[in-house]
Amino acid sequence: MHQSDKKIFNLFYLILVFGACVLALGWFPNLVLASGIKAENTFGGWSVHVMGKKKQKVCYIHGKPKKSSGNYTIRGDSYLQVVHRPKNKVRNEVSITAGYTFKKGTNVTVKISDQTFKLFTDGETAWSKTASNDASIVAAMRAGTKMIVTGRSTRGTLTKDHYSLAGFTAANRSIDKACGYNN
Structure with a gap:
């Protein structure tokens, strides 16, 4: 050439x-x-999203902490989600993503008013063990004004994420309506 x-x-x-x-x-x-993902609305610091159509619909709330504390140098995004998946009969499934990998075998503590809940961890995410615990957490979030999520990283760093619950009840009602739940 x-x-x-x-x-x-x-x-x-x-x-x-x-x-x-x-x-x-x-x-x-x-x-x-x-x-098919669209932000339906925002209530306070909580955004409402709906994916899919009819029987395949998934509705969820997404919120980020207003304040985070802990002695860490690098940390990814942390957030909480509440998900409805009617096809799988899932309602108000709570998950928390830390922005770091949780220390193996540790729990995450969620404190809302005078109530405390423990979630199990796997990788960067924490969940409830039962649907009834999810329902209790969501009921407390609807009644509360603030929430503190405490977790521990693989390096042993203790973190606290502070969430405002202003707007959460309206956001939860919005996903109930979008996914066909009546309350």
């Missing part, structure tokens, strides 16, 4: 790659919209 042919080939390749990038960026927003 001659030197001039290499330049033409390199230019053609550059144009091809650039064109593919432009096409991909142009299609990306449409792919996100086509996924």
Whole structure:
């Protein structure tokens, strides 16, 4: 291949790659919209999302702490979600993602007013062991004003995430309605 042919080939390749990038960026927003995930509303610090249609519908609330404390250098996003999956008969499933890996064998403590709940951990996430415990946590969140989530990382760092519960009740009612639960 001659030197001039290499330049033409390199230019053609550059144009091809650039064109593919432009096409991909142009299609990306449409792919996100086509996924079916949409933020229905926001109530205080709690956003409501609905995915899927009819029997495949999943509705969830997503909230982030207002304040986090702990002696850590690097930490990812922490958040709490409450999920409805009617097809699987799941209602008010609570999960907490810490933004770090929990120390193996430790529990997360959730304190709302004078009530304390323990959740088991696996990786970066904590869950209740039973649906009735999930229901109790959600009832306390609906009645409370603030919540403190305490966990321990694999390095032994104790963290506390402080959540405002302002707007949680309205958000929970919103996913109840969106997923066909009547209260």
